[in-house]
Amino acid sequence: MSSHRAPDIDRRAAEHLLAGRPAGHATRPLAAALRAAAAPAHPEELSGERAAMTAFAAAHLDPVPEPRRPSVLKSTLAKILTVKAAVILAAAAGTGGVVLASTSGVLPAPWTDSPADPPAVTTPQHPSSGKPADAGKPDQQGKDPSPSMAGLCNAYEAKVKENPGKALESPAFTALITAAGGKDGVDEYCDAVAAGKEPGHSGDPHGKPSDHPKPDHPENGSGNGNGSGGKPDDHPAAPSGRAHTPDSSPEIGDPTAVPPSGVPTPPAPGS
Amino acid sequence: MTAVQSAGDLSAAVRAARDGNEEAFRVLYREVQPALLRYLRGLVGEDAEDIASETWLQIARDIRSFRDEGVGFRGWAVTTARHRALDHMRRRQRRPAAGLSADLLVDLPNEHDTAEAAIRLESTNATIALIATLPRDQAEAVLLRVVVGLDAESAARVMGKRPGAVRTAAWRGLRRLATRLDGPAPDVAAHGVTPAGHRAPKGSR
DSSP: OOOSSSOOOOHHHHHHHHHOOOOGGGGGHHHHHHHHHHHHOGGGGGGHHHHHHHHHHHOOOOOOOSSSSHHHHHHHHHHHIIIHHHHHHHHHOOHHHHHHHHHHOOSOOOSSSSSOOOOOOOOOOOOTOOOOHHOOTTGGGGGHHHHHHHHHHHHHHHHHHHTTTGGSSSSSGGHHHHTSSSSSGHOOOOOHHHHSSSTOOOOOOOOSSSOOOOOTTTTTTOTTOOOOOOGGGGSOOOOTTTOOTTTTTTTTTTTOOOOSSEEEEEEEETT | HHHHHHHHHOOOHHHHHHOOOOOHHHHHHHHHHHHHHHHHHHHGGGGHHHHHHHHHHHHHHHHOOHHHHHHHSHHHHHHHHHHHHHHHHHHHOOOOOOOHHHHHHHHSSOOOOSSSSSHHHHHHHHHHHHHHHHHHHHEEEEEIISOOOOOOOHHHHHTTTHHHOOOOOOOOHHHHHHHHHHOHHHHHHHHTTOOTSSSSSSOOO
């Protein structure tokens, strides 16, 4: 059939070929094949780039971000994560049902239904509230949590499917656990975030819900603009770091209660 | 795509990606994904794309904790992919039978293809499919050395074998490949495919 026999490749010739060096005339067909195997990237081979980048963005949400370009970063992440991550992660998990359901608003109402969320809490719960350290940090995660939290929830849900027991052990979810008030509350919290951002879409490119309290304190019930549920640490201090009193109610009549990140807060009903 | 020439670039990109730099991660993806995908194709065939996607999800998550333990980012990435591929094969109870169809054989590169000519995707895939017909340790050894660009020591670490064993496996693999390239396999001949070297020229020459 073939006019010549296959070359008898010795170990030395093999090492040459493995390193991409020529090893004599007889091995030219093999060398050509190995060249093809090691060819530069074909564009078709990079089709998963977007999914990989989205996964990277989701995995690298800092629990406590450095003070760096907050509004651009957060709004970008919000856009990427709320839309793409759900799709990608759903695809990766093979079943889109859970993720889609949790972002489409079919889950129970966000802030008041959960037994773990006593409504109408009016006194500060977190020992950290009112601490000067809190008031002075303009870019703390908790101040503008919604976009990042939605992303973290998406990442969390994906991780749970993969490894239910250990999902929350990742330091990436520290902020999520803190916001949810503990590991046990994360599921409910993420349900609430998913349901809470859906109605009305709010038209806010930053994805910041304007009609209910900050989602990092879901227990801060009744909400919806009456202002009575406000806790001191809900209200970001002005960048000057001036102290604010625990009973101040910046949503009404406090024009300085604007997140220092540069995300504009819609005007309160009373102002 | 050779490991040697871009090793320096990669370590800088790895450092930046560990700090959360997206563009650095993109560099890593573009640099490593083709080899990763081809390696997986040699192990699990058509499921390679899925395993590669899963692998990158894991890499994206775990890169912060990546510590170079001698095999570099490439070796780490390919080890991650390997674990997933082995899990996959365990679930399937076996490695998918690597058949080399007549169509694929036609796409094998020609010895007259010059190094300068652009290598087509089909040629690459046909060669990977040919390598996939080797016994697994030989296929892996060849792929890790040639496609991923690892040296024998790194490839051995990835495979959990001694370097000498990997050298031998790669050598045997190459001998077998050379034999298969020399003449058509019997089942392929039955399909009436002309032997390699007598194919009609195609692509750019």
